[in-house]
Amino acid sequence: MERNKLFQVFVPTCWLFGEGQLNHLHEQALPGKKALIIISNGKSTRANGYLDRTEKELHQAGVETSVFDKIQANPIHTTVMEGAKAARDFGADFLVALGGGSVMDATKAIAIMSTNDGTLWDYVASGTGKGKPIANKPLPMVDITTTAGTGSEVDCGGVITNTETHEKTGIVDLGIFPVLSIVDPELMASVPPKFTAYQGFDALFHSTECYISKPANLMSNMVASTAIRNIGKYLPRAVADGSDMEAREHVAFANTMSGYSMMTGSCTSEHSLEHALSAYHESLPHGAGLIMISLAYYRTFIKYHCCDDRFIDMARFLGMENADKPEDFLTALENLQKACGVADLKMSDYGIKEEEFEGFVKNARTVMGALFPADPYVLSDEDCVNIYKESYK
Structure with missing residues (x-):
């Protein structure tokens, strides 16, 4: 099978890897002062103390926080729109995804819709999506992954489901690379x-x-x-x-x-x-x-x-x-x-x-x-x- 001899690499995310790296979040150059923390609609993020630890780190860095806790295992477009409204209402200048691939993917879509008009499917390029260009720069994101499954912490795409049309597809844009990601295996021990x-x-x-x-x-x-x-x-x-x-x-x-x-x-x-x-x-x-x-x-x-x-x-x-x-x-x-x-x-x-x-x-x-x-x-x-x-x- 013939292989490609030419390729291009652009992965601008800074990522911290290893046990205990969440403890160093407050030391990092964060992209704003008001963060909407996005988590799943389950109990584990709170029960395992990950939300408290993340809030403590952000507060130590002088960041004001609010929490949006409605992301499903297969995130849906209506929840994305609800999350974007929460970000705007809070006045968030960046987002923090605390969870697995579903949370990180949903956060990318929320980042887009926090700064752009219409609905998410206006910007989806496949299926019934309208494929419109993303006019305004999405909110910057920090990803703190609590699972090992998607690699979403270093990519520029997210998968969202439209329950009305039974479409599960990706939205991709260079503007939704996380600016910072923390990959801390300690946060995965409870999976x-x-x-x-x-x-x-x-x-x-x-x-x-x-x-x-x-x-x-x-x-x-x-x-x-x-x-x-x-x-x-x-x-x-x-x-x-x-x-x-x-x-x-x-x-x-x-x-x-x-x-x-x-x-x-x-x-x-x-x-x-x-x-x-x-x-x-x-x-x-x-x-x-x-x-x-x-x-x-x-x-x-x-x-x-x-x-x-x-x-x-x-x-x-x-x-x-x-x-x-x-x-x-x-x-x-x-x-x-x-x-x-x-x-x-x-x-x-x-x-x-x-x-x-x-x-x-x-x-x-x-x-x-x-x-x-x-x-x-x-x-x-x-x-x-x-x-x-x-x-x-």
């Missing part, structure tokens, strides 16, 4: 095993997709392979023992590298196909949906022998040092899923029905069709339907 696995596989697939994609290059190969190696070695440990700080540290590092892999390369249609699932079935965690379709998805490309060398590489990255055929990647991936206790996830448990598959494919191509050209082989609609069928339990 339950199941969600540690879901998030870790999301990060893994960002990187496996980038590694086989057409835009792959020397830089994306470096960060993607590093992420794959770290997840393969340390994710089972993090799932088994959330207090294992060495494992948490390596999975957190892999997650941020997965963000860099997207900024230097591209995801493929695996993410498009999953977003169609969770756009219609909002209770489905994104990482779980990716796990469900992953073996059939990668098996399809292996069947077409479009990048055998890439799959052999990835099998070795996942620990099969003697891998010599592309199918070894499927074995390594299945073994990793078993080690993390997620090999038996069922679409049917989330209300997904087989008769929906053709509609999912249409949705994936309409809403997130931009990822399909990055595939190493051109998938037909029949290929995509078969991926769902082979994955169905």
Whole structure:
């Protein structure tokens, strides 16, 4: 498979990495004096003391704060608009995302809508979005990630769901790179095993997709392979023992590298196909949906022998040092899923029905069709339907 010799890197986010880095937030050059802190609609951010610690750090830096606590696991466009109103009403001059990928993604969209007119879908470039240019600079953001799954702390995109049209898609703009991100593995110790696995596989697939994609290059190969190696070695440990700080540290590092892999390369249609699932079935965690379709998805490309060398590489990255055929990647991936206790996830448990598959494919191509050209082989609609069928339990 031919690789790209030219690439461009622009990732302007300053990020602090390591245990205890939240304690140094007050020492940083912050982008304003009034911060809206954005968190999920769950209890963990408050219960684990992360909100109190963040507020204390910001107050120590002379920053006035308010809290918006309504972000869903799959954030929706109406909540984004509500968050933008909260930012304007408070007079926030910057935003702080305290949470996982959903919170960080929603904060990026809130940053846009805090300074621009209309609704979010006016600025979405796919599906029913109007694709208008973002006229006014979004509010600056500080990201404090409490999970390891999306790499959103170092990228310039966010995924939001429009519940009215069943569209789950990204909005991308250079103005929504966080100015500062804190990746502190201590904040991830409280994530339950199941969600540690879901998030870790999301990060893994960002990187496996980038590694086989057409835009792959020397830089994306470096960060993607590093992420794959770290997840393969340390994710089972993090799932088994959330207090294992060495494992948490390596999975957190892999997650941020997965963000860099997207900024230097591209995801493929695996993410498009999953977003169609969770756009219609909002209770489905994104990482779980990716796990469900992953073996059939990668098996399809292996069947077409479009990048055998890439799959052999990835099998070795996942620990099969003697891998010599592309199918070894499927074995390594299945073994990793078993080690993390997620090999038996069922679409049917989330209300997904087989008769929906053709509609999912249409949705994936309409809403997130931009990822399909990055595939190493051109998938037909029949290929995509078969991926769902082979994955169905």
